[in-house]
Amino acid sequence: MDNINENFEILKKTQENEVAIVMVPFPAQGHLNQLLQLACLISSSYDLPVYYVGSATHNRQARVRANALNPSDIAKIHFHDIPTPEFASPPPDYNALRKFPSQLQPSWDASMLLRESIDSFLRDISSKARRVVVVHDTLMSYNVQDVLSLHNAESYIFNCISVFTLYCLMSLSVGISLQLDEELLKKLPSFEGIITDQLKNLGASQIPYMDIRSGDIHNSSKVIEGAFLDLLAQVASKQEKKQWAIGPILPTKLDCVANRNNMCLDWLDKQPSRSVLYVSFGTTTSFSDREIKELAMGLEQSKQRFLWVLRDADRGDVFTGEDRKIELPEGFEERVEEIGLVVREWAPQPEILAHSSTGGFMSHCGWNSCIESITMGVPIAAWPMHSDQASNSFLVTEVLRIGLIVREWEKREELVSASSIENGVRKLMASEEGDAIRKRAEELGEVVRCSTENGGSSQIELDSFIAHITR
Numbered sequence: 001m002d003n004i005n006e007n008f009e010i011l012k013k014t015q016e017n018e019v020a021i022v023m024v025p026f027p028a029q030g031h032l033n034q035l036l037q038l039a040c041l042i043s044s045s046y047d048l049p050v051y052y053v054g055s056a057t058h059n060r061q062a063r064v065r066a067n068a069l070n071p072s073d074i075a076k077i078h079f080h081d082i083p084t085p086e087f088a089s090p091p092p093d094y095n096a097l098r099k100f101p102s103q104l105q106p107s108w109d110a111s112m113l114l115r116e117s118i119d120s121f122l123r124d125i126s127s128k129a130r131r132v133v134v135v136h137d138t139l140m141s142y143n144v145q146d147v148l149s150l151h152n153a154e155s156y157i158f159n160c161i162s163v164f165t166l167y168c169l170m171s172l173s174v175g176i177s178l179q180l181d182e183e184l185l186k187k188l189p190s191f192e193g194i195i196t197d198q199l200k201n202l203g204a205s206q207i208p209y210m211d212i213r214s215g216d217i218h219n220s221s222k223v224i225e226g227a228f229l230d231l232l233a234q235v236a237s238k239q240e241k242k243q244w245a246i247g248p249i250l251p252t253k254l255d256c257v258a259n260r261n262n263m264c265l266d267w268l269d270k271q272p273s274r275s276v277l278y279v280s281f282g283t284t285t286s287f288s289d290r291e292i293k294e295l296a297m298g299l300e301q302s303k304q305r306f307l308w309v310l311r312d313a314d315r316g317d318v319f320t321g322e323d324r325k326i327e328l329p330e331g332f333e334e335r336v337e338e339i340g341l342v343v344r345e346w347a348p349q350p351e352i353l354a355h356s357s358t359g360g361f362m363s364h365c366g367w368n369s370c371i372e373s374i375t376m377g378v379p380i381a382a383w384p385m386h387s388d389q390a391s392n393s394f395l396v397t398e399v400l401r402i403g404l405i406v407r408e409w410e411k412r413e414e415l416v417s418a419s420s421i422e423n424g425v426r427k428l429m430a431s432e433e434g435d436a437i438r439k440r441a442e443e444l445g446e447v448v449r450c451s452t453e454n455g456g457s458s459q460i461e462l463d464s465f466i467a468h469i470t471r
Contacts, residue, residue, distance in 0.1 A: 018129060018130035018131065018470075019048060019129060019130060019131045019132075019133060019469060019470050020048075020049050020050075020051065020125050020128075020129040020131075020132050020133070021039075021042060021048055021049065021050045021051070021133045021135060021469070022050075022051045022053055022121075022122065022125065022132060022133070022134045022135070023035045023036075023038065023039050023050060023051065023052045023053065023135050023136070024053050024054070024118065024134060024135070024136035024137065024140045024143065024144055025052070025054055025058070025062070025136075025137050025140070026108070026111065026137035026138075026139040026140055026160075027054060027055065027058040027107055027108065027111050027316075028104060028108070028283075028284070028314075029061070029065065029282075029283040029284075029314060030160060030282070030283070030284075030366050030367065030368045031137050031139075031160045032054070032058060032061060032062040032065075033062065033065065033066075033067070033368055034158070034160050034219055034249065034368060035052070035062075035135070035137065035158060035160075036052065036062045036063075036066060036069065036074075036077070037068075037069065037249045037250050037251075038135065038158065038217075038219075038249050039052050039077050040069050040070070040073040040074060040076075040077065041249050041462075042466070043073065043076045043077060044070075044073045044076065045462075046466050046470075048466075048470070049078065050076075050077055050078065051077075051078045051079075051080050051121075051125065052077050052078065052079050052080065053080045053082060053118060053121060054080075054081070054082060054111075055081065055082055055083075055084035055110075055111070055114075056081035056082075056083075056084075057084075057317050057318075057319060058107075059079045059080075059081055060319070061318050061319075063079070064346075065346060067348050067349055067350050067351070068250055068251050068254055068348070068350035068351060069251065070251070080121060082114055082117040082118065082121070083117065084110050084111065084113070084114065085110050085113055086110075087106040087107050087109065087110035087316055087317075088106040088316070089103075089106070089107065089315040089316040089317040089320050089321060090103045090106075090315065090316075091103060091312070091315060091321060091324065092286040092312060092313040092314075092315070093286070094286035094287060094288050094289075094312065094313075094324065095288045096286075097413040098193070098386070098412070098413065099284075099285055099286070099385035099386050099412070100195060100196050100199075100284075100385075100386040100387070101284040101285075101286075101313050101314070101386070102196055102198070103313070103315060103316065104284070104314065104315075104316050105196070105198050105199070106316055107316030107317065108139075108199070108202060108316075109202075110316075111140070111143075112142060112143070112202070112205075114143050115142065115143045115145070115146070118143050118144060118146075119146040122134065122144075122146065122147065122150060122153060123150065126150045126151075126152055126153055129152070130152060131152050131153070131154070131469070131470075132147075132150065132152060132153040132154075133153075133154060133155075133156065133469045134147050134153060134154070134155040134156070135155070135156050135158050135217065136155060136156075136157060136158065137157070137158060137160060138157050138159065138160075138203075138206060138210065139202065139203065139206055140206075141157070141206040141207075141209040141210045141212070141213075142205060142206055142209050144209075144212075145209040145212060147212060148212055154214045154469075155212055155213050155214060156213055156214055156215050156216065156217055156469075157210065157213045157215075157216050157217070158216075158217045158219070159216060159217065159218050159219065160219065160367060160368075161367050161388045161392075162220060162225065162228075162367050162370065162388065162391070162392050162395055163218050163220045163225040163228045163229050163232055163245070164225055164228045164391060164392075164394075164395045164399070165367075165388040165391040165392060165395075166218075166232060167228045167231050167232040167235065168188075168191070168391055169191070170232065170235045170236065171235055172191065174235065176235060179231050184398055184399065187394070187398055188391075188394060189384075189390040189391065189393075189394055189408075189409040189410065190390075190409070190410070191390075191391070193412075194386055194387050194388070194389075194390060195386065195387055211239070213241060214241065214242065215241045215242035215243060215244065215468075216236075216241055216242070216243050216244070217244050217246060217465065218243070218244065218245045218246070218247060219246070219247035219248065219249050219367070219371060220245050220247045220248075220371070221245055221247050221248065221448055221451045221452075221457060221458045222245055222451070222457040222458070222461075223444075223447045223448055223451045223457060223458075224247075224374060224400070224444070224448060225245070225395075229243065229245055242468070244461045244462070244464060244465040245457075245458065245461050246458055246461045246462040246465060247371060247458060248371050248372070248374070248375045248448060248452065248458070250350055250371070250372060250375065251350075252375060252449045252452055254350060254351050254354045262347075262348055262351070263341075263343070264307060264341070264343055264347050264348065264351075264352055265348065265351060265352070265355065267307065267341045268307065268352065268355045268357040268358065269355075269357070271305055271357040272305075272357065273356050273357060273359075274356070274357070274358070274359030274438065275304075275305045275357060275359055275429075276305045276306060276307055276355075276357045276358050276359060276360075277299075277304055277305065277306045277307070277359065277360040277361070277362055277381070277425055277428070277429055278306075278307050278309075278349075278352050278353065278358050278360065278361045278362070278378070279295075279299070279306055279307065279308040279309065279361075279362040280308075280309040280347065280349065280361075280362075280363065280369070281363070281364040281383070281385065282363075282364045282366045282368075282369060283311075283313060283314045284313050284314065284364075284366075284385070284386070285313055285364050285385050286312050286313040287326075289326075289327060290415065291415065291416070292310070292326060292327075292328065293328075293329055293418075294415065294416060294417055294418045294421065295416075295418075295421055296328050296329050296332050297329065297418035297421075297422075298416075298417075298418040298419070298420070298421025298422045298424075298425065299336070299340065299421065299422075299425065300332065300335065300336055300340075301418060301419075301422040302421070302422045302425035302426050302429070302430075303339070304339070304425050304426065304429045304430060305339045305340065306336075306339070306340045306341075306425075307340070307341050307343065307352065307358075308340065308341070308342050308343065309343050309344075309347045309349075310326055310328075310342050310343065310344055311323075311326075311344060311345070311346075312324045312326065326344070328342065349369070349372060350372050350376070353372050353373055353375075353376040353378050354376045358376075358378055359378070359379075359429060359438060360378060360379050360380070360381060360425075360428045360429050360434075360438070361373045361378050361379070361380050361381065362380075362381040362383060362406065362424075362425070363380050363381070363382065363383065364383055364384060364385045364389050365380065365382050365383070365384050365389040365390075365392040365393040365396060366387075366388075366389055366392070367388060367392055370392050370395075370396060373441075374396075374400070374402065374441070374444060374445060374448055375445060375448050375449060376445055377441050377442040377443075377444065377445025377446065378441060378445070379402050379403050379404075379428060379434070379437045379438045379440075379441040380393075380396050380397075380402065380403035380404075380441075381403065381404060381406045381424050381425065381428050382396055382397055382403050382404065382405050382406060383405075383406045383407045383416070384407075384409050384412070385412070390409040393405065393409070400440075400444065401437070401440055402437060402440050402441035402444055403428075403437065403441075404424065404427060404428055404433075404434075404437065405424075406420070406421065406424040407420070
């Protein structure tokens, strides 16, 4: 009975608003997270009905890990679970020299079988709303292709990567030389080896269906990447697609978030201002025992305060399988007890970065982590692992100049020594150069946060997108 009432209320709200928005994320944490943030932003700010469509396990993953989002906003999102074929969910290979998360490939392959179910759902919504607006990940273009057959539906790609990375990839794919300063061009990391052949093939299979879209949305801001938005518009001019830079889409005021009762935040409350290095490598990085030992020694030898989130990379289904027990050097946690905290569970990253005690972030430079760090004004010690992370780290360190490199992308298969880690940590957290980087990061963070307020560039872009889809 409850389900019938709930469905009636959803239908009633859809009809009242006339426009229904359907989010179709790619099943990887950084993608699930950004589309859920966007869903909550649109639902709470514009009171439009928003549907979040994916497999039951990935919808659950998005909800459970919803950092920085208000539970009451998540409660307004209509999650629609689509039956997904069973897929293998192997553990990550933590000894692999290449850090690409190949263990996720079976779950990505399974997600390519959702076209019919998504089409059926869209047809149902289409019959009840004046317009259906599908916002989807680039890598889900194949699955939403039937938007074309619906008279009142249109689709938009939401790009989960930086505009800089997208500009570089698009330029290279069409054979256009990059419009970068000559000195920057010399330092630009190679795009060779950033992904596996399997993911490259999956990406290529989406290309025939990408032109269906009516425009592109970016989780970035003109104040961060204005120059690259202009360059991207030049490269994509023949496509005649509208562009909106509406980021950062994460909440920028985190005072009222439910995560306040958290051991990380409690510990940070006791530390001096800007004194703590936050260390986290996201959900797709696994370190070998030797790499963890070097990292632990480097942090200890730096004698700087740190909060280290020590977790293995995700499986395709994060709710199955035993987590690996990652061993630290004997006595390490006891020796660093006064200055360090090691956390082995999910951590509230945006809130940690927003905390006044956090003064730096050692990161793999996934775009989620970059945009969160930039927004909160925290400088980055960059250690890229795969995919877009090398170009993001270049953007952060060479273009925006709000970070430094811990490990060069070209040396990605080499062991990073404790002394290299120690030096990088000291430079960021306890040197004049680090202070200058931090000052630039704090100034940029302030400008970025202002861009999301009334009259700011990102808020204007978001209002423009909403006005366009509700026209």
